[in-house]
Amino acid sequence: MAGRWRGEPPSISIPPRVPVRSLPPVLLLVFLGTWASALASTPAGPPPAPPPSPSAPVDLDRVEALLSHLSLEDRIGQVMMVGFRGTVLDEEVESLVRGRRVGGVCLFKHNIHSARQVARLNDGLRRLLADHIPPFVALDQEGGNVVRVSDQVVRLPGNMALGATRSTELAYAAGRAQGEDLRRLGFNMNLAPVLDVNLNPHNPVIGIRSYGDSVSLVSEMGRAFARGQQEAGLVTVAKHFPGHGSTSTDSHEVLPVMRETREEVLTQMEPFRAVLQEGLDGLMTAHVAIPGLTGDSVPATLSPQVLEGLLRRDLGFDGLVLTDELEMEAIVQRYGVGRAAVLAMKAGADMVLVPWRPEKKTEVYEALLDAAHEGELPPERLEQAVRRILIAKLRRGLFEAPPLLEERLAAPPPPGNDEVAHLIARASVTLLRTKEGALPLSREARIAVITAEPSLGEALATRAPRVTQLTVPAYPSPSRRAALRRQARKAALQADVVVVGVINARQLELVTAAAATGRPVAVVSMGLPYLTEQVVEARAVLAVYSYQPAATDAAAAALFGEIGTPGRLPVNLRELHFGHGLELTGRKQAAATPGLSSSPASPSSSQEAGR
Incomplete structure (x- = not known):
């Protein structure tokens, strides 16, 4: 059979095994239930040919x-x-x-x-x-x-x-x-x-x-x-x-x-x-x-x-x-x-x-x-x-x-x-850092979204009535960068809170431009998490590692406190290490202060790192 061992492997020094987590019981039930309902709702007709067994003899x-x-x-x-x-x-x-x-x-x-x-x-x-x-x-x-x-x-x-x-x-x-x-x-x-x-x-x-x-x-x-x-x-x-x-x-x-x-x-x-x-x-x-x-x-x-x-x-x-x-x-x-x-x-x-x-x-x-x-x-x-x-x-x-x-x-x-993608996205949301009261966002706040991925703004807009979106190119030409900074500043001044979606380093200066207005900024990292250490102005930083729709929807759900932040860093950063991740269950109820939560999260749900 392809890929089976023959004889002894070479001598390899293996680091200690990283514990992998079983799927949380609630997510496992959702997953199994989704698949069961999918099977039950499949229309009658010729069944697809079953896939061959992975170990079928040839x-x-x-x-x-x-x-x-x-x-x-x-x-x-x-x-x-x-x-x-x-x-x-x-x-x-x-x-x-x-x-x-x-x-x-x-x-x-x-x-x-x-x-x-x-x-x-x-x-x-x-x-x-x-x-x-x-x-x-x-x-x-x-x-x-x-x-x-x-x-x-x-x-x-x-x-x-x-x-x-x-x-x-x-x-x-x-x-x-x-x-x-x-x-x-x-x-x-x-x-x-x-x-x-x-x-x-x-x-x-x-x-x-x-x-x-x-x-x-x-x-x-x-x-x-x-x-x-x-x-x-x-x-x-x-x-x-x-x-x-x-x-x-x-x-x-x-x-x-x-x-x-x-x-x-x-x-x-x-x-x-x-x-x-x-x-x-x-x-x-x-x-x-x-x-x-x-x-x-x-x-x-x-x-x-x-x-x-x-x-x-x-x-x-x-x-x-x-x-x-x-x-x-x-x-x-x-x-x-x-x-x-x-x-x-x-x-x-x-x-x-x-x-x-x-x-x-x-x-x-x-x-x-x-x-x-x-x-x-x-x-x-x-x-x-x-x-x-x-x-x-x-x-x-x-x-x-x-x-x-x-x-x-x-x-x-x-x-x-399709539900598998959403389960992965929601289980991956990692809260890297947050200041007290920064999350969850208020649904009544004026929220400016600055992002190179439109689905992030769309996911936020479906949850709150006063969302405006500035969609920017992922790779702007040098001649456009100054104008984009001005647009980011203008969008921030017209909002109570700003969400900036970061795919690559080109969006970092937009975080700076928005934060310079004094408005609170939350960053959603949709690419390499290494960039998050450069957004020091942000009051909250989430990593979702992807700009696919399931990931941006999960980010929006976490920002509003609909879901927790169970993800853990899969890489080491300079100051935050492998396994880091803060718990934030949040509250669905809108906060009293526009854009911000009016009460700090409980110790059991906000500041526990590195499971």
């Missing part, structure tokens, strides 16, 4: 029979995961997918404008290879700030929000709900979860995509999420092995280098080991150099020491290995795409991801074919890769015909799945 004789009928060109096609432009099938797409008989297709945001459209697109991609090996139809739907399809699927707040809940039950539910929704739309593979440990606050590419900066927390949450997604029948590819969380550069632009010692690298790798023990389908490699582990600057994607040595031999992983995009500058600058594909396959990768330029797909195909003809890519290595691809496809039921497209589109997504 008929290895069938694998060998399929493999024996594949030509060399077919085998080269199988190891390619490609992408394309557009939202419909055309001659160019057909020439690529059917002409090369590719093993997989990865869709991105530019391929998707609605759930119904992408379901039809996915069905068409499958039909292109109806007489051949069915393709992986993949996307990277992580939740949070990486969401490719937005309607008729659960929109998860994201990994760092999940980390703040400390609930493996919610992590499992997130994976299960997302897997079911994506499978209904015709996807059979998801390039998630992210298992990188975000040890560097300035990491430009991971950040809130990570569950946190604790190895054990990332391990526990990632393991639960992957199990849920695989039990929904989706091929699950975790990333980015052996870890991208401590880097300070983006591999889309330049090759990151991990400067840690071998022991430190192995410790960061622990979440991958933990998930592999569960029988993980696949891993995506990281374009990072690890000189402390390999002694050279070869990216992990192309390193036999990392893939064949560490991953295959030491960790015993026999599942699918997919490269990250080979068109990233970290690879292109030094190797070129075609040469990199050959090196990755020789190092132990089973599939190469080439999603963008058409000429690069041709370059990769021809480079792999030439390497196979010349013997540089040994036939047994190519055969091994294709065998793993076929095993993954058989295990997850890709050779079985899915329910008819129109039947799937006619059946609404289970309502319980």
Whole structure:
């Protein structure tokens, strides 16, 4: 079975395990009740095909029979995961997918404008290879700030929000709900979860995509999420092995280098080991150099020491290995795409991801074919890769015909799945600091909302009649910043209290502008929590780690005291540490003082930190 241990693991020093919390009884009852009512209200009709068991045995004789009928060109096609432009099938797409008989297709945001459209697109991609090996139809739907399809699927707040809940039950539910929704739309593979440990606050590419900066927390949450997604029948590819969380550069632009010692690298790798023990389908490699582990600057994607040595031999992983995009500058600058594909396959990768330029797909195909003809890519290595691809496809039921497209589109997504996002969001709300009487807000107050995410203002406006909203660009041009500061000041002067939604550092100066008027300011952090230490003027600071609608609704509910603030920091800040979080149950009744609570919160509900 993919991902099972063989032999003894390498010696890894593991930090003390972070306690994860069981889902609070009230939330658990809500969760179970929602799912029960969803099942009870499901209209009669043909049931969807049950997902294959995550541990279903694979008929290895069938694998060998399929493999024996594949030509060399077919085998080269199988190891390619490609992408394309557009939202419909055309001659160019057909020439690529059917002409090369590719093993997989990865869709991105530019391929998707609605759930119904992408379901039809996915069905068409499958039909292109109806007489051949069915393709992986993949996307990277992580939740949070990486969401490719937005309607008729659960929109998860994201990994760092999940980390703040400390609930493996919610992590499992997130994976299960997302897997079911994506499978209904015709996807059979998801390039998630992210298992990188975000040890560097300035990491430009991971950040809130990570569950946190604790190895054990990332391990526990990632393991639960992957199990849920695989039990929904989706091929699950975790990333980015052996870890991208401590880097300070983006591999889309330049090759990151991990400067840690071998022991430190192995410790960061622990979440991958933990998930592999569960029988993980696949891993995506990281374009990072690890000189402390390999002694050279070869990216992990192309390193036999990392893939064949560490991953295959030491960790015993026999599942699918997919490269990250080979068109990233970290690879292109030094190797070129075609040469990199050959090196990755020789190092132990089973599939190469080439999603963008058409000429690069041709370059990769021809480079792999030439390497196979010349013997540089040994036939047994190519055969091994294709065998793993076929095993993954058989295990997850890709050779079985899915329910008819129109039947799937006619059946609404289970309502319980969408509720999972709200449960996560409400369990993740973290009160980082507050001054006495700052919360809850009064519903009678004049509230100015300054935010780059409109749904925050909308969520507040549904709860109070005197909310005004100033929507600002998330990334304003330098020429607009002064005008935005003036607008923020004007909005604050016309209000009793100001709520500023912070997604990135561009909004920090708007907090300063609003606070300079003397009006009380509450900050809702919807991105990296590290920024909250810079909003010293704020009287209250909440972190929700996401700008998805479920998260902004939870933030509004907490500001008005409808819900508590059970979340705990999943990362360390300079002054506030991992596990910090203040309890504030609040009161639904409006306060006497406009914008502020008229009485301090009780000691049992406001100032207890760090459960």
